[in-house]
Amino acid sequence: MKHAIIDLGSNTFHLFIVDHTADATLTLFKDQIPAKIAKSGINQGIITPEATERALGVLRIFKEKIVEFGVEMAHVKAIGTSAIRSAANGQAFCETIENETGIRVEVISGAREAELIYEGVRQAMDLGEAPSVVMDIGGGSVEFIICNNARIFWKQSFEIGGQRLLERFVQTDPISPAAIRRLHDYFQEQLLPLVNAAHQYAPKTLVGSSGSFDTLIDMDFMHRLEEWSDAQQKNFDYTLPEFYRAYDLITTRSRAERMAIPGMIELRVDMIVPAMVLIQHVIQSLGITTIRCSTYALKEGILAWVLERNEKI
Numbered sequence: 598m599k600h601a602i603i604d605l606g607s608n609t610f611h612l613f614i615v616d617h618t619a620d621a622t623l624t625l626f627k628d629q630i631p632a633k634i635a636k637s638g639i640n641q642g643i644i645t646p647e648a649t650e651r652a653l654g655v656l657r658i659f660k661e662k663i664v665e666f667g668v669e670m671a672h673v674k675a676i677g678t679s680a681i682r683s684a685a686n687g688q689a690f691c692e693t694i695e696n697e698t699g700i701r702v703e704v705i706s707g708a709r710e711a712e713l714i715y716e717g718v719r720q721a722m723d724l725g726e727a728p729s730v731v732m733d734i735g736g737g738s739v740e741f742i743i744c745n746n747a748r749i750f751w752k753q754s755f756e757i758g759g760q761r762l763l764e765r766f767v768q769t770d771p772i773s774p775a776a777i778r779r780l781h782d783y784f785q786e787q788l789l790p791l792v793n794a795a796h797q798y799a800p801k802t803l804v805g806s807s808g809s810f811d812t813l814i815d816m817d818f819m820h821r822l823e824e825w826s827d828a829q830q831k832n833f834d835y836t837l838p839e840f841y842r843a844y845d846l847i848t849t850r851s852r853a854e855r856m857a858i859p860g861m862i863e864l865r866v867d868m869i870v871p872a873m874v875l876i877q878h879v880i881q882s883l884g885i886t887t888i889r890c891s892t893y894a895l896k897e898g899i900l901a902w903v904l905e906r907n908e909k910i
Contacts (some may be wrong), residue, residue, distance in 0.1 A: 607736030679737025707754025713898030759868030807894035816860035
């Protein structure tokens with residue numbers, strides 16, 4: 598049976614089409630396209646008309662692919678996250694999407710998003726017995742999950758995603774030292790629940806899922822090997838020295854200079870700036886000693902949820 602998963606992220610929309618049988622799950626198609634539905638409205642709690650038009654444009658492209666691969670609309674699962682759930686016009690946005698494309702969007706809570714990210718990451722790697730902290734940086738929210746391979750110990754979604762931070766704190770190019778200090782002060786206040794949970798469970802491994810972490814891996818590969826990372830690989834080890842090399846590059850260069858960094862892509866060039874400050878804050882606040890990266894995240898977790906539910910039916 599063919600299934601299509603759509604992750605309507607605050608910055609990027611993802612489409613994932615698979616053919617699931619009793620023997621295997623075959624990936625037929627994957628794509629990601631910036632829709633930037635959080636742009637210019639997320640800190641005001643709205644999705645702008647321009648953002649709605651961008652979303653419709655992307656979803657019409659996705660609908661063509663869904664039809665092309667012969668997926669029934671009953672087997673399309675579209676999930677909305679932070680930008681939609683926090684918008685006063687989020688329900689109206691979803692109604693417009695369904696009326697224009699036939700795609701029904703289910704908006705999930707931040708807690709549910711964290712659970713699904715965990716399920717996605719767990720398919721990409723063995724998390725082992727010791728607690729790790731999974732970190733997923735979206736445009737609207739950031740999810741933290743303290744977990745091991747068997748269970749979640751603690752989880753929380755924070756409305757401090759990259760687009761929110763970019764519009765609120767990053768006023769210069771490159772980012773100013775004063776803005777970096779303001780970001781750290783903000784994180785210290787906002788992430789107190791994470792720090793308290795980390796005192797209890799003491800995770801020393803940070804697992805970054807998808808997004809900015811994918812770009813950090815590509816920058817590392819281009820720096821060391823002058824080639825892109827393997828698109829088929831599900832997880833990577835990453836070093837603290839490489840993170841700080843990338844941090845210095847990203848936080849001291851202008852947008853044009855960042856675009857010239859081998860491994861950087863247009864999709865990430867702006868939001869990766871506050872994301873790097875956030876990652877650095879987490880590393881220092883939690884005393885992280887090891888970094889791992891998962892290319893699997895929310896959409897793979899949604900697929901696992903859909904397949905499990907179908908099997909029960």
